[in-house]
Amino acid sequence: MYLILLGAPGAGKGTQAAFLSKEMKLAHIASGDLFRKNAQQGTRLGLLAKTYMDKGALVPNDITIGMILERIKEPDCGKGFILDGFPRNNEQAEALEKALKEVGKDITGVIYLKVAEDELLKRLSGRWICQSCQTPYHEVAARPKVAGKCDKCGGKLYQRDDDKPETIKKRLVEYFKQTQPLISFYTGRGKLLEVEGSGEAEAVWGSLKAALKAVKSPSARSRGA
Numbered sequence: 662m663y664l665i666l667l668g669a670p671g672a673g674k675g676t677q678a679a680f681l682s683k684e685m686k687l688a689h690i691a692s693g694d695l696f697r698k699n700a701q702q703g704t705r706l707g708l709l710a711k712t713y714m715d716k717g718a719l720v721p722n723d724i725t726i727g728m729i730l731e732r733i734k735e736p737d738c739g740k741g742f743i744l745d746g747f748p749r750n751n752e753q754a755e756a757l758e759k760a761l762k763e764v765g766k767d768i769t770g771v772i773y774l775k776v777a778e779d780e781l782l783k784r785l786s787g788r789w790i791c792q793s794c795q796t797p798y799h800e801v802a803a804r805p806k807v808a809g810k811c812d813k814c815g816g817k818l819y820q821r822d823d824d825k826p827e828t829i830k831k832r833l834v835e836y837f838k839q840t841q842p843l844i845s846f847y848t849g850r851g852k853l854l855e856v857e858g859s860g861e862a863e864a865v866w867g868s869l870k871a872a873l874k875a876v877k878s879p880s881a882r883s884r885g886a
């Protein structure tokens with residue numbers, strides 16, 4: 662299965678992709694995590710990407726597309742993948758479609774996590790992330806058992822540089838301008854599955870699993886199930 666998780670920053674793509682990846686044993690590829698890992702390691706790609714990320718801007722398409730198309734060739738993607746944070750604009754979506762077509766593959770489905778803008782702002786402004794396993798926490802809605810420590814792996818929690826109020830606003834502007842048009846792009850291709858993304862992560866996961874049944878059985882999707 663070749664799945665895409667589409668949604669605004671803070672919609673819960675990372676959390677739901679982690680559930681999906683565990684359940685379906687598919688590679689979870691998060692473009693933002695790849696950029697942050699490169700930035701932490703001080704690679705050329707990472708340092709360049711950071712200059713855009715810190716401003717809340719998208720990293721240029723040639724860099725991003727090259728990185729993802731290389732990543733999906735790796736052996737762990739043999740059975741499929743879940744893309745989280747990619748594509749983020751039409752050019753990226755078209756490049757992905759073309760690359761998959763060249764190897765006789767196609768996107769199976771695009772899960773759009775729909776969350777209202779005021780909810781996105783609330784989620785992003787209180788977000789803390791585990792430095793080791795990337796599990797997200799929230800200072801009000803999802804606190805760790807021990808302050809500053811990840812419940813899952815004990816890793817240190819940190820606040821992303823681009824989760825500062827001014828940068829959050831810019832990231833949302835970029836999302837509405839560049840990424841939201843992908844909803845009609847994938848609707849036009851008959852691939853879009855809309856899932857209500859507000860509410861508790863477990864409840865969203867329940868809705869997502871129900872929506873995925875339509876992907877596994879395309880006749881159910883055409884009946885509108």
Ligand code: AMP
Pocket residue numbers: 670692693694696713714715717718719720721725745746747748749753823832
């Ligand atoms: P994320 O972790 O998905 O919120 O991404 C963090 C930042 O990484 C974004 O604000 C962008 O600067 C950059 N980024 C991640 N994915 C992409 C992409 N597909 N295209 C361009 N920039 C991206």
